[in-house]
Amino acid sequence: xxxxxxxxxxxxxxxxxxxxxxxxxxxxxxxxxxxxxxxxxxxxxxxxxxxxxxxxxxxxxxxxxxxxxxxxxxxxxxxxxxxxxxxxxxxxxxxxxxxx
Numbered sequence: 001x002x003x004x005x006x007x008x009x010x011x012x013x014x015x016x017x018x019x020x021x022x023x024x025x026x027x028x029x030x031x032x033x034x035x036x037x038x039x040x041x042x043x044x045x046x047x048x049x050x051x052x053x054x055x056x057x058x059x060x061x062x063x064x065x066x067x068x069x070x071x072x073x074x075x076x077x078x079x080x081x082x083x084x085x086x087x088x089x090x091x092x093x094x095x096x097x098x099x100x
Contacts (some may be wrong), residue, residue: 010065010079013058017082020051021089028093036100048090059083 027044034040059080066076 013062013079013083016054016058017079017086020055021086023047024051024086024090024093028096031097036097041097055083055086 024044024047027040027047031037031040031044062076062080062083066073066080069076
């Protein structure tokens, strides 16, 4: 029996990683532009917490796929790295806000 390699059709993880990066960056820019107005933080913190939760759920989903689809590990691993790349960026934004 021949195994046919079908590429993973899942695009939600990349869209999630890029979307949360863009929204987080825009909120950070609004905070800086607004002279560190606390109102922006009232909007940003709930979004950040929700984004963390959704990204954790997506990470668990991708990790499960990584374990069960060995022929697609390279592609799934790339998606996991894209998702995890938001952590240092968001941590940098957090440090910048806390120092101000």
